[in-house]
Amino acid sequence: MRAIHSLAAPQGPPPARPPLRRGTAAAPPLRGSSQPPPPPPASPRLASRRAALLALVLAAAPARPAPAAAAFSLGIPGPMELLREQKKKSASFLLAPIAASLDTLLKAQALLASPNASAEDAEEVRGRISAAGRDCVSRTGVEVCTFSLILKNAASLLTKKDPLKVEADTRLGELIQSFSDLGTVVENSNFELIGDREKMKDGLLSTISALDKFEQSVKDCLGV
Template identity: 85%
Template sequence: MSGPMRAIHSLAAPPGPTPARPPLRRGAAAASPLGRSTDPQPSPPTPPSLASRRAVLLALVLAAAPARPAAAAFSLGIPGPKELLREQKKKSASFLLAPIAASRDTLLKAQALLASPTASAEDAEEVRGRIGAAGRDCVPRQRNSIVAFQSKTGVEVCTFSLILKNAASLLANKDPLKVEADTRLGELIQSFSDLGTVVENSNFELIGDREKMKDGLLSTISALDKFEQSVKDCLGV
């Protein structure tokens, strides 16, 4: 075959197969001239969109909503200020009621003096003094000058009134327990006032007058017992 024909034949011939390159492994890092990996670095995370953030917030709100009743129930189990004060008043009830018990004891001793067949004029004065002391400055005409002056300046001097104010401080003015206690307080003060009038106008040596004083003492002791019970009702004891 001549030269030109061989040239044409070589151009028309298909080229031989190209040798395939070995596949690159993704995990393999190609060495760079500086010794560092040439693999592409991971891109930073894309910040959440506004819609996705709202969805997260909504999910948090919905998740927190059922917990509110439980939290409220837990808070209801913790005693509040009124409950704590009420418990403190109950614990101090004996101290608060002590003046009432002392007045009762004083009236009972005056009653024993009146019942004695050997009572003297000195005993009569003691009876009057005991009845005045048992009244706890609640009868205006039985107050001494200092107590009377304090009362005129607006200071509460009646011990029984102070006891009731303390016992009923957590109750509303129209609370039935407080209304009842106020009524009993008024009856007690009136009873002491009536007893004082009987004692002032009686002759200790006369049996009839002494009987009147005995009846007055029994009535006052009964009024004192009723007032004490009303105070206990206000305290819840």
């Protein structure tokens, strides 16, 4: 038998479908979801700009100083500076005995200069000179030299070789020696003799000068 051919044209393979285009828009959220859609990702160029801006800000920002550096920049004094300030504030207290001794010597000088000085005045001069010495001319070995204590306190922040302390130690030695010499002159002098009184006057002037120099050395140690 003859094969019966269909009148219909032979069917070829189905035409290829074009590929689907992916849109840049985000897919719509699912129904019933309460979360908002995520923001679109930043472009690489925008991210690069943000990184560069952040780097500039960090480079321009000043670095935080260390605690010690911050203290110096703010002018906060350190422990040594605070101690020096405290000593300056106590200067009037430390210098008070020196001022009192100077006043005592000047009164003794006035009594000695009087032409009508009596025996009682002579004893008062001896007592004033002894009091002005502040136990710095030791006779029993138990007295404490007030001037030495003053210098020890005033120069406590200085080293032994500091020029200010060396100078003050020298002035202290000269002052003590001056009081010692003056005491010897007074004990061996007769107030009724003009020559002896002149010796006592010279001794008083020398001791007053030594006391002035010592006071200035103490002020130098205190920084006042």
